[in-house]
Amino acid sequence: MWQGAPNLTEPQRAAVRSAREENLKASAPIREKMTRARKYLQEYLFLPTSDSAGIKAKVSEIGQHEAELAELRHQFIRKLRPVLSTEQLERLHNNCGEWAERMAGVPPNGTNGPVNRPPRIQTLGAPPPVTPPAPPAPKRP
Numbered sequence: 001m002w003q004g005a006p007n008l009t010e011p012q013r014a015a016v017r018s019a020r021e022e023n024l025k026a027s028a029p030i031r032e033k034m035t036r037a038r039k040y041l042q043e044y045l046f047l048p049t050s051d052s053a054g055i056k057a058k059v060s061e062i063g064q065h066e067a068e069l070a071e072l073r074h075q076f077i078r079k080l081r082p083v084l085s086t087e088q089l090e091r092l093h094n095n096c097g098e099w100a101e102r103m104a105g106v107p108p109n110g111t112n113g114p115v116n117r118p119p120r121i122q123t124l125g126a127p128p129p130v131t132p133p134a135p136p137a138p139k140r141p
Contacts, residue, residue: 008088015083023076027069034065 008016041058044050081089 008084012083012088016080019076019079023072027072030065030068030072034062034069037062037065 037058041055041062044054044058077092080092084092
């Protein structure tokens with residue numbers, strides 16, 4: 001649970017909002033690709049033609065997306081270091097998700113008030129179709 005108000009000044013709040021919006025914009029396409037890759041992997045696992053090489057390749061792709069997102073999170077935090085106090089950075093570290101939303105002026109889940117979250121991806125569509133191999137032709141006598 002979130003531990004207390006972040007007590008940001010207006011310039012700090014503006015800097016956090018800007019960095020957060022920039023981070024969300026940069027990470028959206030990566031998150032979309034990762035979600036599609038995970039859905040594809042889930043479907044692929046149940047195909048009778050799935051193999052270890054295909055699974056490893058998709059898991060590797062997901063790992064690359066995770067690494068890209070980690071780098072974006074790192075850039076986000078580096079932008080906040082000169083703006084926030086040591087205590088504020090510690091609170092961010094300990095309560096990253098909810099605190100970051102609070103700093104940006106978004107009320108936590110379950111509270112009243114307008115929610116100013118950026119639009120999230122609602123549907124990504126179905127994963128690319130994976131066609132199982134055709135059954136072998138019957139043998140002629």
